[in-house]
Amino acid sequence: MHMDLVKSLLLDPNDMDISVHPGTDFYRYANGGWISRNPLPPEESRYGTFDLLADQNKAHLRQLFEDFITGDPEKSDPSSRKITAFFQTGLDFHKSDDSGIDPILPHLERIRAIRSMGSVQNELSRMHALGLSPLFNFYGAADLKNSQLVIAEIYQGGLGLSDRDYYLDFDLRSEKIRGEYWRYIQQCFLLCGSGNEEAREQANDVMELETALAEKSMSRIDLRDPFKIYHKTSYQGLTEICPEISWKSFFSKLNIEKPEEINISQPDFFREVSLLIKGLGVNKWKSYLEWNWINGFAPYLNEELVNLHFDFYGRILSGKEVIQPRWKRVVQSTNQVLGMLVGKFYVEKHFPPSSKKRMLEMVENLRQAMRTRIQSLDWMSDATKEKSLVKLNRIRLKIGYPDKWKDYSDLEIGTDSYAENILRSLAFEHRFNLSKIGKPVDQDEWGMTPQTVNAYFNPSQNEIVFPAAILQPPFFYADGDDALNYGAIGMIIGHELTHGFDDQGRHFDENGNLADWWTEEDATRFKKRAQGLVDQFNKYVVMEAITANGELTLGENIADLGGLNISLTAYQNTLPKPTEYTVSQGFSGFQRFFISYARVWANSIRKEELIRRTKEDVHSLGEMRVNGSLPNIDLFYKAFGISAEDRLFIDPSSRVQIW
Template sequence: MKSAVFRVAILALVVSLAGCKKEKEETDTTKVPGFDISSLDSTAKACEDFDSYANGGWKKKNPIPGTESRWGAFNVLDKENKEVRLKSIIAEIAALKDRKKGTEEQQIADYYQSFLDTATIEKRGLAPLKPYLDKINAVSSLKELAALAGELQKIGVTGAFGFGVEGDLKNSKINALYQGQGGLSLGEKSYYERTDSSTVNVRKEFVSHVDKMFSLAAFTDATPGKTILDFETKLAKHQLSNVELRDPNKTYNKMSFEDFGKLLPDFDTKTFADKQDIKADTLIVQNKAYLQNLNALLKATPLATLKLYTKWQLLSRFAGYLPKSFDQEDFRFFSTVMRGTKQQRARTERAIRSTDGLLGMPLGKLFSKKYFPEEDKKKVAEMIENVRTVYGERIDKLTWMGDSTKAKAHKKLKAFTYKIGYPDKWKDYSSIEIAPDKLFENVISASLYGHKEAVEKIGKEVDKKEWGMTPQTVNAYYNPLNNEVVFPAGILQPPFYNRNADDAINYGGIIAVIGHEFTHGFDDQGSQFDDEGNLKNWWTASDRANFDKLTKKYIEYFNGIEALPGFNINGALTIGENVADLGGLTLAYYALQKSLEGKEEPAPIDGFNWKQRFFLGWAQVWHMNTTNEALRNQIQTDPHAPAKDRINGPLPHLKEFQAAFGCTPGTKMALADSAKIVIW
């Protein structure tokens, strides 16, 4: 079931994401440099543009591959994890004889084969979609459409709104049913509102894309692209922006299912839910006004248009599993037009990624066993506790927070739990039917499994041991409902964590990442949840006002950064990640300083002292080249600031950085003390 509600705070947008750690048996003899000095650009000045100074050489040597829209540390490591390590695992499984049906080996090998079986995919054409298309064509009323929409939701075909299941924000121990907005093909309402030439062109290309897809399918509908764009534009008008969606107090509206139905009197919400096997007396509605406006829109829209829209959502959802012509056109618009990616990956590489997307946990079990040594897990646990200690010391020194709130902040910090590497228990996926020659049915089977799993959680106790990412994922996250930080094995490799690097590089890398996730517990969203993970105010009014004043200044600071002509960073959208970056850097720096107490100061390496290398470690994590298209998309849809600004953005606020590189007042990387923002 696709959730449309609250999300965990993650480190980075999961794109194809860096490093090059070898297999365990190779790491004893093969060392990855802590920081490669060839990444530097000596013509740039550290105090004017630290990203260019620290990463200019790397950027020149690492242009964006044609198969990518961005290329940086995350991407490189993600490619290594998937196209080398997972590929090796899948190859070993595929070579096994007599794989028993229902085993993870059978599922992985047969799904991989089904994705590569292009001859069968071409031969079948649109036949797999025909049963669903027939049902759409047969719809004769809005009530019948509601029933069909419910059925389609089970297989991941979204509509104007949908359901999700996760912990109740105000009772985090119990899973609740949520309702959230959806149905925008372009992802965010700003794409339907902006009038700049690049966004106007995206809308124009979208119309052409829909027309082309309908033509390939031999559908006879007139002007489908224009009709769908017009409908989605009306839909977008009533939706909350991605900034408004950040406030959980505004989007938490608990009500009876009966009252929910009254918001959509002309849409049969009961049948819509029944078709999804959902049984719930209450649910949490994201925005009541949206549903009321949606009801009016659905009632006023011709049924033929709603059926056309449903047909489009179905076609778009499964385009990547259909014959080559559909797959290529889907790639052309969503990857090339929207993100600037020039060419598709090879089919074998895409097969690996598709298998990972569908059977990520079974693959993750094998990945963890082969590539994540137990000693690394113990080392990361020690790092986490070091960050916890320093965070407590930082809280004690805050001048803008009173003793009462500090005591509760300490309580929350003490209650933080963490997961490292991989789950302690693994789910049973044996009920997912996978065949080597039925790609479409394989995807349907996995979708139905995920939907059933989610529905069965409603009203039941939250499983605190469950993971929200697979072990091979190059990312990390904070979950406010569990008050936990999670670090998959996939990110615990160079350049984030390098067992062969000096402490300064690792503290600027993985320790800053750990500090980043800890700080999410105290950012604009996480700070609204208490030590038990419940949406509950634990602040005094004056302390909250002080915190809001600081974050408002930081929002305004990032609002002033122009990432591309006419496209400034949205400070309100990125505030959570920006606060986490600033906090993570601060915590990591002082954790490093604390680790050196009573010891001889480390000798410089490659001419850089430990303070300078700490910041080089941070810059190395975020080195990245990005297409303009991807950058525009990121600014409008992503709560993360562009990579360059995750480096240059927080550093001018850190006196520690200016001291390390001798930055004087008046340089771009040295703000006046009165302009510096220190939150945590």
């Protein structure tokens, strides 16, 4: 195929594997060439189109930071100097190695000097004030039933492993991970000055305490139900549920007034916290608090601790072969710590105004397509349709970057220590968040930086957000083919719109408040259709005896299917007639649409990461997002001549249609 043809298609035929029949494995048909030509980099656990763009962005940011370093100091401004100071301090591995654990040693010594439970509680509160989160998470968030007000929220946490089931399950992999985690804890304590026997006891203490927390933690599936995590109460109610914590002292240490209202997301968890504080000895708490410092800061200290941290979290849990180059890790942490400061410079260099204009047009086309689809639903009553349309019309849109940039002037960045700068940033962010409690929600605030390759729906604010970084090929072409744009960024727009009406989003009204606005009959019909998706995805085999979790991934699967249907309708609306499309070098418009969708999810993934994501991730694996969603769409069969003999075929009576 000639290069001008490739350019006109904006599809590289080498990315495909046309030896595979589309009805057998559409994911491989659309992406087989790309996967073969893009083996996993040794420092990655998964590598796909999102990761490729994220890598490109890291390179852009590295160049930006290096330009700051080599530029004329007299022409620099406070923002670029702050970025430069953080970046350079992070790159200075000699200083990190020479400092060893010195940046956290004063905190460890405070804990080692503790002799009473009163001092344990004081240290717990002090650590929270500094931005760490031992035992639980405390922060300000929109009240789920009064979404324009920020209230205090307290949420389960305190675990070093990323899912409670790693502590509780007795399959071979979970037992292996527990063993490796124990060894990682012990090795870290040894590096921080403990003797052999003491380090063993400390590792046992941490495992005992974290296991007790895990036993009372809610599952990931239960956490997806907003009604199960909404238990607003008063300050008095908090002291009754968790009486062993001195909450008056806790809030005093955080330098905030005791909240009049607080949402205790998981009451049973905090009852257990109270029992643990009452029942466990001082030494166990000292081990646990020390561990929070060590584990939290290991990636920013000396090489030995950095490598220990990677060996467990990177190699054991995710299968990575080597650690990322230091510059990539430091670009990432600079991006996390100074995200909106970096974003302002990123947008100036990498986000043309034409992209925003085209996106605005596409979003409104997608919104109109969803209106049409809602109006034509045969399973929903007119009453619920009317309320759905009100909510859809009220969804706010944010594209590219915020209108108001975050102020970092109160964040001090020094040249003394990488870890010290991380600690300062944690404290700054925590103070920033806590300052919102009791105030109206800032509707101009963004939950992602412009340089993030992603998008999101915020149910409490009823808004969809598309950062600048996702508005680039292969997701978005400002002057590109409609079929490709609607198959990729159009589907992503539809996906985020559908989140407002998935199994979680449907519980929030047009103002973002948690409310039951469906008729009982419509809710029953929705659940029945959604169960069809659960059953379908539960049948997919990930590997060996591991199957997908259709219940955990339900919201994302609904959004994928809804996004496809809505974007397909919007694409059809661009055609002279819904059945007419341009055939370009053997691919019809509909074929290009579906290939473009599949290309979004192309990736290579390691066995360990595949298992981890199946256990933890609310998103289905890329292969299933393609081969699971597309067979529910009638036009997919027509576009590629798929018949009942093909592996992906689903009987028309069993195809799931919701939105």
